[in-house]
Structures are given as structure tokens and as C-alpha cells.
Amino acid sequence: MSNLSEVSELLLLAPDLVSDDMLGKALGDDAIFAMALACCENRVIARLAATMRLPEDFIGLLLREDKKGMSWKYRTDRHRRKSLRGEVFNRFGNANHLAGALDSLMHLGIRPAGRCFDVGCGLGFGMLHAARVGYAEISGCELPMPYYRPFVDYFDGKSGFSYQPVDFFSQDFGGGYSLVVCQDVLEHISDPSLAIRKMISMLDSEGVLLILQGNHQSASFVLSEPHYGVAFLSLLDRMLGAQLCRDLNLIPSEEDYVVNRWPTIEEIAEAAAPFNVQVLRQFTPIGRSLSTSSEHRAMIRSKLESALPNLRQRICTEQIQRAVDLVADRYMKVLDQRPGVAWPPNSESVSRVDIPGWVLVISKRRFDSATLIDSHLID
Numbered sequence: 001m002s003n004l005s006e007v008s009e010l011l012l013l014a015p016d017l018v019s020d021d022m023l024g025k026a027l028g029d030d031a032i033f034a035m036a037l038a039c040c041e042n043r044v045i046a047r048l049a050a051t052m053r054l055p056e057d058f059i060g061l062l063l064r065e066d067k068k069g070m071s072w073k074y075r076t077d078r079h080r081r082k083s084l085r086g087e088v089f090n091r092f093g094n095a096n097h098l099a100g101a102l103d104s105l106m107h108l109g110i111r112p113a114g115r116c117f118d119v120g121c122g123l124g125f126g127m128l129h130a131a132r133v134g135y136a137e138i139s140g141c142e143l144p145m146p147y148y149r150p151f152v153d154y155f156d157g158k159s160g161f162s163y164q165p166v167d168f169f170s171q172d173f174g175g176g177y178s179l180v181v182c183q184d185v186l187e188h189i190s191d192p193s194l195a196i197r198k199m200i201s202m203l204d205s206e207g208v209l210l211i212l213q214g215n216h217q218s219a220s221f222v223l224s225e226p227h228y229g230v231a232f233l234s235l236l237d238r239m240l241g242a243q244l245c246r247d248l249n250l251i252p253s254e255e256d257y258v259v260n261r262w263p264t265i266e267e268i269a270e271a272a273a274p275f276n277v278q279v280l281r282q283f284t285p286i287g288r289s290l291s292t293s294s295e296h297r298a299m300i301r302s303k304l305e306s307a308l309p310n311l312r313q314r315i316c317t318e319q320i321q322r323a324v325d326l327v328a329d330r331y332m333k334v335l336d337q338r339p340g341v342a343w344p345p346n347s348e349s350v351s352r353v354d355i356p357g358w359v360l361v362i363s364k365r366r367f368d369s370a371t372l373i374d375s376h377l378i379d
């Protein structure tokens, strides 16, 4: 079945018959989403929960919050672009990557036991997945934003969990953790090296730090930067990025721009030394690796080219026009060339357009890297 409206109908009438593949497609479709959200039907919730391997009451909460979010969040939260689908479902993809990474850790022989800490735990997906695989005591911290309140409340009083609505730097969370997770948080932190050192200091002697990070130079991020949805934004440095967002009326001032420069693997390795930093997984959200398909590359190029005129029209600062043209030109040139390799880390950064996002495992132990690097192509 390829017709999305048929999928949506089936989702509502007989959700058990919807395959994971079909559901994945439905999750990416705004119209279907709106429908699923509008009904918050119990069987749809059960189906989503089974797909995500997460508790039904949590999925129910997500759906309810998403529904509410559509009516109030985007009117009050000026940081975010307007979107039909709510923020929570943008995190579904993230949660899947984390679930996969936790499974990979187990394949490395890292036994899920003891204490786990999730830095910038957001809605709590990470904490739930850690519990699912077997960590006994799970904590997380997240900035105290009203948006996260229902999720703080969800974990309040739940045995084995502690969701603390506090800044990671404001508290001492103790030590002795066998796992610390940090997913897509470092680009929001002004001193990622300091954060990495603090996370490492929380580990027990056999402990592992898992860092998951999208790649800001990957074609999907360049096409649509994940925080503001603006083509080429992910290639600009912080100040220029903030100015572009101001030009586009997405933020009132530079202080409201929430994204810093993404850290590189080399920077993370430097901060983590002498701990070993190894790539556990790579993934690309765009289906096929650019390096394997020239048609795919041409498709990305044409999408980027068609995004440019509209963007140019909306930019009012000459400096930003020039900066966007420069990065766009450079990026397109790279798309025309043979892309460089993702690893080793000292490869020219501009040649890394086809690098997918990555999951790093940081620990005292060194794992055999041949068993670690594992490319995952995710639609």
C-alpha cells in the first residue's frame, strides 16, 4: 500500500494491520498526523507504543501534548518555526536512534545495569529506553521550561526514575553512573568541552558515555536545519545564523537564537582524552548515502538550488546574502565532486557532506573498532 490516505484510514480502522514501514511513512505525513492526533484513539496509541517499544501512557501523553501544542505552543514559542506537526513527534526519529544505540551497546557486551543519566533529557524518551533495556535507576536533567512540565510530572513518583528540571551545570548529580547519555544537546551548550568533562566525571570505572549527534553538514540538515527549518542555516556560524533567523523573522534578537556551532568528533575526542572516543553507529536520515548515488546527489542539489531564490528574497542583510551564497556555492561544489570519507576525523570538513549523523561511545575501555563502525541507512 503506497497511498497515504489509505494508510491513514487503516491506521484509524485497524491499526494492527499497519506495518512498521507504513506507520513510519504515516508519521512523516502532516495530514495523517493531524488525523491521528485529532482522535487520540486508544488503538492508535497502542500501535504507536508497540512500534516505539514505549509505555502506552507515555505515548498517550505525547499525543495529547502534541495536540495541545498545535493550538498554543507555536503562538507562544517564538523560537520555533510554525509547523503542523508538534515538536514531540519530531523527536520520534531521535528516540529511534537512541533505542538502536542502546541495542548496539549491548552487542558490545556492555551490560545494561546500574545507574543511567540522560543530559538534556527532553521529553524523557532516553530515560524510558534506558529502563526498557534494563538500567535500574534512571535520572535525567533538562532546563526548567514550561513546555516540559507534563513530562516532569509524568516521571514524578515513578519508581526508578528521577527527572530533574535543572540546568546540567547548576548541580552536582553525583557519580557512579554506568551510562551517561547526551543526545543532540551539545549544539545548545556554550562550552561543550566542559559538559563532556563533567559527564565523564560522573561515570563509574567501567562506565560509558554515549553521545548522539546529527551532522550539521549532512544534506538533510543543510536542506532543512532541524531547529529553524531554514536551508543552509546549519552551515553558518552562530552570529550569521542568528542574523539570518532575524532576517526571516524567526527570532527577535540574537540572544534568542538557540543553536551554537555543532562540535566536531575531533573536538569531542580532545575534551574526552584520555578516554577513548569511538564511532558506534552512523546513520543517515536520507535513505541512501550520497557517496553511492549520483542521482541522489543531483536530487539534493536541485532541491537546494530551488530553495535559494526564495531565501534570497527574504534576506534583508547584505552580509547574510553573501554568506549564504558563499556556503551554498561551496556546498554545491562538494556535491559535484566525489565526496570525501567520513572517517578518519582529520578529513577536510567541507568534503564531509555525505557524513551521516553519528553515535559515539566514550569509555576507558577500547573496543575493537571493526566491530563498532556500523552504517545504518534509515529512511
Ligand SMILES: C[S@@+](CC[C@H](N)C(=O)[O-])C[C@H]1O[C@@H](n2cnc3c(N)ncnc32)[C@H](O)[C@@H]1O
Binding pocket: 091, 094, 095, 119, 120, 121, 122, 123, 125, 126, 141, 142, 143, 166, 167, 168, 169, 182, 183, 184, 185, 188, 189
Ligand atoms: C534537541 S533537544 C534534545 C532532547 C533529547 N535529548 C532528545 O534527544 O529528544 C536539546 C535539549 O537540550 C536541552 N539543554 C540545553 N542546554 C541544557 C543544559 N545546560 N542543561 C540541561 N539541558 C539542556 C534543551 O533544553 C533541549 O531540550
